Amino acid sequence: MCPAPLRETVPATTPAASLVFTTVLSHGPLTRADVARRTRLSPAAVTKAVRPLMEVGYLVEDLDAGARPAIGRPANLVRVDGGRALFIGLKVTGDEIIAVLTDLCCRIRVARHVPLTGREPSAVLPVLLAMVQELLVEAEGFGVRVSGLGIAVSGDVDRVDGVVRYSPFLDWRDVPLADVAGTATGLPITVDNDVRALTVAEQWFGAGVGLSDFALVTVGAGIGCGLVVNGRVVSGAHGVAGEIGHLSIDPLGPLCHCGNQGCVEVIASDPAILREVRAATGRPLATAAEALELARGGDPLAREVYARAGAAIGRAIGSVVNVLGPERVIISGEGLAAYDLFAEDIRTAFATSAFGTAAQCDLTTRPLPFEEWARGAAATAIQSFIGPHTPQD
Amino acid sequence: MCPAPLRETVPATTPAASLVFTTVLSHGPLTRADVARRTRLSPAAVTKAVRPLMEVGYLVEDLDAGARPAIGRPANLVRVDGGRALFIGLKVTGDEIIAVLTDLCCRIRVARHVPLTGREPSAVLPVLLAMVQELLVEAEGFGVRVSGLGIAVSGDVDRVDGVVRYSPFLDWRDVPLADVAGTATGLPITVDNDVRALTVAEQWFGAGVGLSDFALVTVGAGIGCGLVVNGRVVSGAHGVAGEIGHLSIDPLGPLCHCGNQGCVEVIASDPAILREVRAATGRPLATAAEALELARGGDPLAREVYARAGAAIGRAIGSVVNVLGPERVIISGEGLAAYDLFAEDIRTAFATSAFGTAAQCDLTTRPLPFEEWARGAAATAIQSFIGPHTPQD
DNA sequence: CTTTTTTCATTGACAGTGGAAAAGAACCAC
DNA sequence: GTGGTTCTTTTCCACTGTCAATGAAAAAAG
Known part of the structure; x- marks a missing residue:
């Protein structure tokens, strides 16, 4: 009579359960008492939230005695059983689809990528669905x-x-991706902006865990920025935020396609660096990797270009930090391959442009393997899976 | 036996009551049904939240039939009885204390100001308490x-x-103002940053009502910025945010005391404008008002200074908008007296520096009479009075 | 001039959530 | 053992807000 449920029930049914689950998910194995302290819930509430989650297997008792207190009853660690559920994360770029299969703890189990032959939805969607x-x-x-x-x-x-x-990059307008993918796969779909997705991954599983205010800056083909303020990812009133690529750093700098001069992106993005190194050295370089090699080899003109790029990034970060006062800025991106070349410049430019207390902000760098973008997408899927009661912090 | 309560109970005891009260407070007279729709509470919940608030007089039935629907039972408007409670707001500047007495709707009933003779806490506090x-x-x-x-x-x-x-301006460090004022006056005290206080006033009673993301920019002796993101005022991880005064606009501009060149504040603050007009025209002007007069009189060199100031402000606003994507920016401050001189420049500079969707952001200006700062302080007191369940939007 | 329709407002029963307090459990130290 | 300490669970309960039904007040329809 009663049809079988189409999908597994979400783990967290109440706000408290959600809070407990996300706390355990982000902060690794914890004792119930720890969870209670962290969440400011009563111990009783934690017990009651944990039990049903254990019964369905999302939480498990961690038998590694591990952190037992010197005195008193030993604590039982609780952790998320990553293997209990899997998620697929996809990142669609202009020329390929990157895909990962992750577990519930957002650990990558399988990573793939396929090239794309066209950018129109009609060319991308079949490849995307095949990948799924x-x-x-x-x-x-x-x-x-x-x-x-x-x-x-x-x-x-x-x-x-x-x-x-x-999506300017893909030249897509009003593509109802969730609907299409949902009907084709039968899976619950979450579609989000790529930088925001990466930010969610950092907030739940990375260097943003436990921080109520941080920024994530990505350096690569473009310059992006994801923001978490008061424990929540910032989307902006019109769905767009963190556009630091077009902060104008140098009013006399190169002309940007946005119409202004000296945007961060026209100084520090991979293509900009390539262009500048080419112009400075006169060599016919084809890729950013070649420019990087030249600079690493010690070419002073090339190094100068990287130094300018680092300074631009540092100043852009300084602007963000002055405006929002985050606790940490995570610098990431493909462009980080060149990090050794401009780390110093980023830090000095940041230090001079950050004002007052803002300079206390911690700069962290984090490599960004290509699957990381797709992992961000998986993180958003995990977030949706856990339910609507996303706690704010 | 039972001692009389030392202070009136706060109006809102439950989250729902708080939500209802703040909704009615911000959105003027509303029918209960409207409140229910706005808050996404059930009509029953609204009735139950309103009753006790009416019994103690904070809410009243508004008998101005006013907005009756074309059909169906006429609705009863509910509004906050502003006269039911009074609040004092104080703003401490370097040379005076501005004070207002407001009602619960943050309408100013009395405004005062007294000059200060010294800036040390020992000089300010007696004057402050006397004013209270x-x-x-x-x-x-x-x-x-x-x-x-x-x-x-x-x-x-x-x-x-x-x-x-x-407080650099007052040269105060770690002054426990709430404790001191609380023990001296017996009143519940709220102490906050001045720009944040102004932001709260706008969020609850001004041009920020109903917006989940907006910025408030103040132009005057300094350039400040208050931010509301996801319906909450931004304080930053270290208690400081919105420091746009030291965003660097022109790397070749005048040297700022912060060590950088071409900060907004060194181009567009009142003292900066005065200095620049003096330098440009060679006249020995004493006050910003004189500089303003000169520019209004048509002096091209003076006008040029204002135009540069406007452009700097516009670009700073552009940066904030690119980063946060707010729905609106409220431009205010004493410097707004000169608004007619640089309004155009602000808008053009903003338009060119805002990228993509961000340009949809609405720029609103709002005069800032001197009592307004103190009114902001009163708004924070009202916020504290209503209780800890401040809703997020 | 009823009756119906429509919307607003209220009531009382109720389900569900999380807290308080107390009891139980498991360990160490003496 | 006994007492102390901390973690965990149990039981009971207060409380919040929703549901569904009911009442109220007006316009529109018959």
Whole structure:
């Protein structure tokens, strides 16, 4: 009579359960008492939230005695059983799709990528769906169902409706990605902006854990920035935020396609650096990697370009920090391969442009393997899976 | 036996009551049904929240039939009875204390200011307390008790502890203002940063009502910025945020005391404008008002200075908007007296520096009479009075 | 001039959430 | 053992806000 439920129930049914689950998820194995202290819930509430989550296997008792107190009853550690559920994360770029299969703790189990031949939705979607199928097959090998699919796309993305409003890079407008992917795969879909997705991953599983205010700066083909303020990811009133790529750093700098001069992006993005190194040295370099090699080899002109790029990034970070006063800035991105060349310049430019207390802000760097973007997408899927009661901090 | 309560109970005891009260407070007279729709509470919950608030007189039925629907039972409007409680707001500047007595709707009933002879806490506090006494006497004339005192100070202020951590302007460090004022007056005290206080006033009673993301930019002796993101005022991880005064606009501009060149504040603050007009015209002007007069008179060199100031402000606003994507920016401050001189420049500079969707952001200007700062302080007191369940939006 | 329709407001029953207090459990130290 | 300490669970309960039904007040319809 009663039809079988189409999807596994979400782990957290009440705000308290959600809070407990996300706390354990982010802060690793914890005792119930610890969870109670962290969440400011009563111990009783924690016990009651943990039990049903254990019964369905999302939480498990961690038998590594480990952190037992010197005195008193030994504590039982509780942790999330990552293997209990799988998620697929996809990042769609202009020329490829990067895909990962992760567990509930957002650890990557499988990573793939396929090139794209066209950018129109009609060219991308079949490849995307084929990739999902491929990973679903992989997932069978783990004997666990896939509980969600996250898709990250650059540009203006409406996560609530799952619509890509406008992606300049892909030249997409108003593509109802969640609907399409949902009907095709039957999975719960989360669509979000790529930088925001990466920010969610850092907030829950990375260098942003436990911070109520931080920024994530990505350096690569473009310069992006994700923000967490008061424990919540910032989306802006119109769905767009963190556009630091077009902060104007040098009014006399090169002309940017946005119409201004000296934007961060036209000084410090990978293509900009390549262009500048080419111009400075007169060599016909083809890729950013070649420019990097030249600079690493000690070419002073090339190094100068990297120094300028670092200074621009540092000043952009300084602006963000002055405005928001975050606790930490995480610097990441493909461009980080050149980090050794401009780390110093980023820090000095930041230090001089940060005003007052803002200078206390911690700068952390973090390598960004190519699968990381897709992992961010998986993180958003995990977030959706856990439920609507996302706690603010 | 049972001692009389020392202070009136706060209006809102439950989250729902708080939500209802703040909704009615900000959105003027509303029908219960409207409140229910706005807050997404059930109609029953609204009725139950309103009743006790009416019994103690904070809410009243508004008998101005006014907005009756074309069909169906006519609605009863509910509004806050502003006269039911009074609040004192104080702003401490370097050379005077500005004070207001407001009602619960943050309407100014009495405004005062006294000059200060010294900046040390020992010189300021007696004057401050005398001012409070004076307004308490005034308040007796209204036959209503004063329910809270808000104090606004520039610099790094910890609202939770009521401590002025560091105010460069006053040269205060770690002054426990809330404790001192609390024991001296017996009133509940709220101490906050001045710009944040102004932001709260706008969020609850001004041009920020109903917006989840907006910025408030103040132009005057300094350039400040208050931010509301996701419906909450931004304080930053270290208690400081919105420091746009030292965003560097022109790397070749005048040297700022912060060590950088071409900060907004060294181009567009009142003293900076005065200095520049003096330098450009060679005239021995004494005040910003004289410089303003000169520019209004048509002096091209003076006008040029204002145009540069406007452009700097516009670009600073552009930076904030690119980073946060607010729905609106409210431009205010004493410097707004000169608004006609640089309005155009602000807008053009903003338009060129705002990227993509960010340009949709609405720029609003709002005059800032001198009592406004003190009114901001009163708004924080009202916020504290209503209770800890401040809703996020 | 009823009756119906529509919307607003209230009531009382109720489900569900999380807290308080007390008891139980497991260990160490003496 | 006994007492002390901390973690965990249990039981009971206060409380909040929703549901569904009911009442109220007006306009529109018959």
